[in-house]
Amino acid sequence: MLHVAIQPSYGNPAARRHWRDTLDQEVEFGRGKCGKALTEEEHARLLNAHSSDRARFWGATAAQDRNMSLLGSGDVVLFTGQKKVRGIGEIGVTFRNAGFADAMWEKDPKNGSWLNVYSLLSFRPVDIPYEEIWALPSFNAGDNFMGLRVLRGEKAEEILDGLGIRTIGENRRALARDKEVAQLISKGKIVPVEGVHTEKTTYRREEREIVVRRAESLLVTEYKETLGDLDVSRLKTPAGITDLYVVGGEGPELIEAKSDSDHRHVRMALGQLLDYAPHGPEEVERLSALFPSRPVDSDVALLHRYGIDVLYRMNAHEFDRIEAPGESRDHMRQAWTR
Incomplete structure (x- = not known):
């Protein structure tokens, strides 16, 4: 079972020094004080995951022993600070070694050594505001994710899906x-x-790079800013998490965003919208596909055959809607909700 750790890592000067020293750059782990502190077994495991003898590292104090015991290779870490996810990594090797940790980082004045060490197979700097996590169905607005938190099961899957992370x-x-x-x-x-x-x-x-899809999220955020006081959320359904669920005077609207306007992405949007539609809290009145530019006429016609509107970005914070014919929408609405 995949776990997701939310790891505070940028909120104070000491954390930012650690970030600069072992996340902004790879560390050669087989030589010097670090190399001497490793056991043969630890060094072999690290070399198996990082054949260049270099890797990025992070650690946690003994106060987090229980949480750290849950994590292993392939789990995902969201590195947070100042109300943002600032980096996303995938764990390579975990081990407990105070000597190795002390060779890299100064001890915490209160909790001591950062002895719960883990390397990263992949690391990507990002800039994701907490609001994007708060918008997910299982999370709460105002949660500032204090302290290391380990998510598992559906909640872990939800945050990976919701933030567009592929390991x-x-x-x-x-x-x-x-x-x-x-x-x-x-x-x-x-x-x-x-x-x-x-x-x-x-x-x-x-x-060997973790994939973080940001284009769709940024497109959704910009479009949301044009909706004023409408009730906007995301729905968790058996088919996945919707990009937008908008409730206005005409009833609920489901919107699926795509990072490109080509035929492949149009077909993906079509399939996802039809998959999500039956699972809303009430019958949807409108399905819409959101794109960064206008799809070609044949793809607009494809969506319209299924009663789906086309939304596309014209300029910054300016979007246009190509409505599906009313008769198509009325005809297809029964199929949407079955």
Whole structure:
């Protein structure tokens, strides 16, 4: 089960020094004081995950022993500070070693060594305001995420989905499944429903990056700012988390945003909207797809056949709506909600 840790890491000068020293840059872990502090087993595990003998690191004090015992390779960390998610990483190796931690970071005056150490397979700086997390169905506005917090199960999946995070492990499984299916088809064999489970795959450096999709989120944020006092939220449904659920005078509207306006993204928006539509708290009156630019006429017509409006960005904070014909919407509304 994948875990997501929310890790305060930028709120005071000491944390910012740690960030500068071991997140802004990789650390050579096999030499000097750090190397001497490692056991042979720890060094071997680190080299297995980071063959260059360098990695980014973070740590937690003994006060977080219980939380840290829940985390392992492949889990995701949201590094927070000043009411933002400032970085997202995927854990490589976890271990408990006060000597190694003390070689990298000054001890905390109250809680001592940052002995619960973890390396990062991947790290990406981001700038995500807490409001984007608060907008998710299972989170509360005003929660400032004080102290290390570990999410699991549906709540972990919700925050990954809601923030558009895809891990190295997910990419690995998708590539392995694609390869498996291609091989079976080429040999004329039946493709099983369950995919393969890959323990280890070799990757080029550029493939070992956690993916954080921000274009859709920024597009949604800008569009929300044009909606004034309308009731705007996100819904958690069996089909996933909606981008926008807007309740106005004409009734509920579901909106799915996409980062591009090409045919592939139009088809994705169409499928997701039809998948989400039956699961609202009340019958939706309108389905709309939101794009960063105007789709071509044939794609607009495709959405209109299913009664779906097209919203697109014209300029900064300026959007246009191409409404689906009323008869198409009325005809399709019964199918939306079945």
